[in-house]
Amino acid sequence: xxxxxxxxxxxxxxxxxxxxxxxxxxxxxxxxxxxxxxxxxxxxxxxxxxxxxxxxxxxxxxxxxxxxxxxxxxxxxxxxxxxxxxxxxxxxxxxxxxxxxxxxxx
Amino acid sequence: xxxxxxxxxxxxxxxxxxxxxxxxxxxxxxxxxxxxxxxxxxxxxxxxxxxxxxxxxxxxxxxxxxxxxxxxxxxxxxxxxxxxxxxxxxxxxxxxxxxxxxxxxxxxxxxxxxxxxxxxxxxxxxxxxxxxxxxxxxxxxxxxxxxxxxxxxxxxxxxxxxxxxxxxxxxxxxxxxxxxxxxxxxxxxxxxxxxxxxxxxxxxxxxxxxxxxxxxxxxxxxxxxxxxxxxxxxxxxxxxxxxxxxxxxxxxxxxxxxxxxxxxxxxxxxxxxxxxxxxxxxxxxxxxxxxxxxxxxxxxxxxxxxxxxxxxxxxxxxxxxxxxxxxxxxxxxxxxxxxxx
Numbered sequence: 001x002x003x004x005x006x007x008x009x010x011x012x013x014x015x016x017x018x019x020x021x022x023x024x025x026x027x028x029x030x031x032x033x034x035x036x037x038x039x040x041x042x043x044x045x046x047x048x049x050x051x052x053x054x055x056x057x058x059x060x061x062x063x064x065x066x067x068x069x070x071x072x073x074x075x076x077x078x079x080x081x082x083x084x085x086x087x088x089x090x091x092x093x094x095x096x097x098x099x100x101x102x103x104x105x106x
Numbered sequence: 107x108x109x110x111x112x113x114x115x116x117x118x119x120x121x122x123x124x125x126x127x128x129x130x131x132x133x134x135x136x137x138x139x140x141x142x143x144x145x146x147x148x149x150x151x152x153x154x155x156x157x158x159x160x161x162x163x164x165x166x167x168x169x170x171x172x173x174x175x176x177x178x179x180x181x182x183x184x185x186x187x188x189x190x191x192x193x194x195x196x197x198x199x200x201x202x203x204x205x206x207x208x209x210x211x212x213x214x215x216x217x218x219x220x221x222x223x224x225x226x227x228x229x230x231x232x233x234x235x236x237x238x239x240x241x242x243x244x245x246x247x248x249x250x251x252x253x254x255x256x257x258x259x260x261x262x263x264x265x266x267x268x269x270x271x272x273x274x275x276x277x278x279x280x281x282x283x284x285x286x287x288x289x290x291x292x293x294x295x296x297x298x299x300x301x302x303x304x305x306x307x308x309x310x311x312x313x314x315x316x317x318x319x320x321x322x323x324x325x326x327x328x329x330x331x332x333x334x335x336x337x338x339x340x341x342x343x344x345x346x347x348x349x350x351x352x353x354x355x356x357x358x359x360x361x362x363x364x365x366x367x368x369x370x371x372x373x374x375x376x377x378x379x380x381x382x383x384x385x386x387x388x389x390x391x392x393x394x395x396x397x398x399x400x401x402x403x404x405x406x407x408x409x410x411x412x413x414x415x416x417x418x419x420x421x422x423x424x425x426x427x428x429x430x431x432x433x434x435x436x437x438x439x440x441x442x443x444x445x446x447x
Contacts, residue, residue, distance in 0.1 A: 038150070
């Protein structure tokens with residue numbers, strides 16, 4: 001499956017994802033600018049992404065816990081998600097995301 | 107006057123790997139002191155995910171971050187390491203005799219033969235909201251913590267966030283400020299229900315303003331803000347403000363470690379894989395903060411690194427002393443140290 005990621009500098013990247021991986025892990029593995037501080041424990045919000053509007057329904061809504069974590073960043077939009085909470089699957093082949101400024105490494 | 111402490115080893119960071127280092131050092135009769143920016147042991151495990159299950163610690167099919175920390179504290183208790191919490195190491199200076207002098211932001215000076223950096227992803231520091239130019243106002247009119255309440259007296263204060271810190275300071279500061287605006291992105295709060303109810307009462311009584319939105323940009327000059335721009339569902343707003351308190355929690359940053367003259371790789375410290383020593387002899391780095399080819403950021407790896415580091419540290423702390431490698435299962439000498447024989 002392919003995930004299309006636009007980084008904070010506006011550059012597009014076509015990443016190969018693996019079924020069952022978290023989208024955060026794919027982005028981190030490809031070396032893009034994502035801090036992902038807690039490693040997927042839903043405890044930091046440093047893997048914040050904006051999901052392309054066309055993919056929002058497929059990806060689904062954030063859980064209450066994810067919403068709580070999103071409170072800890074200052075650049076939340078209506079299409080914000082934490083990429084550690086999106087699991088790669090065939091249904092997400094072609095997914096389009098943009099890395100949020102708050103996901104950047106220092 | 108500064109407090110001066112002399113010890114064999116100073117461990118910077120009291121996360122799992124640092125704590126286990128105290129065990130390995132203790133088996134070799136090496137005394138250590140811990141310095142940590144947090145107010146308790148456990149590092150990232152205790153701060154970020156105390157209740158989250160960890161599945162890859164050997165012999166623990168599942169253990170939470172807090173349980174792991176508690177167990178490590180029990181394991182190192184026989185060696186009585188000393189902890190210095192709520193402090194940051196500001197500087198490290200190598201002395202002529204090869205030892206080190208460390209200064210903390212709590213006006214302490216440590217003298218140690220060996221330094222072990224076990225600081226994980228760095229030190230926990232407040233999250234800076236992505237607002238352009240906010241740095242120029244920090245510690246002048248933008249604060250990430252309230253040190254002195256009087257700094258907020260008769261000021262127009264904007265507090266951003268929906269957690270306990272935001273709510274607590276909204277309630278505490280309201281009686282002394284000129285005006286107070288609480289900004290949160292949604293009408294749900296991750297704070298104590300009693301605080302949320304009290305805040306809502308104050309809004310009803312007109313004592314504070316509550317706005318749904320996020321901070322956009324700041325207006326001001328010479329470090330002093332005068333307006334905070336907010337993005338809300340109803341459009342953009344400008345709120346008069348002389349003090350801004352963003353409460354977005356903590357994140358990890360390398361911090362002063364970057365200034366200690368160690369060879370770095372990105373935001374990590376380069377070490378060898380024999381001793382886990384940095385580019386400065388006598389300074390070691392273990393756990394997530396170090397880097398070597400093949401490094402895996404696992405607690406498991408940090409434990410292994412701590413054991414090898416301790417053997418190398420022994421040669422520095424007690425030069426010339428022959429170290430016989432022993433197992434805790436069979437050595438009565440080690441068992442006596444652990445208080446079980």
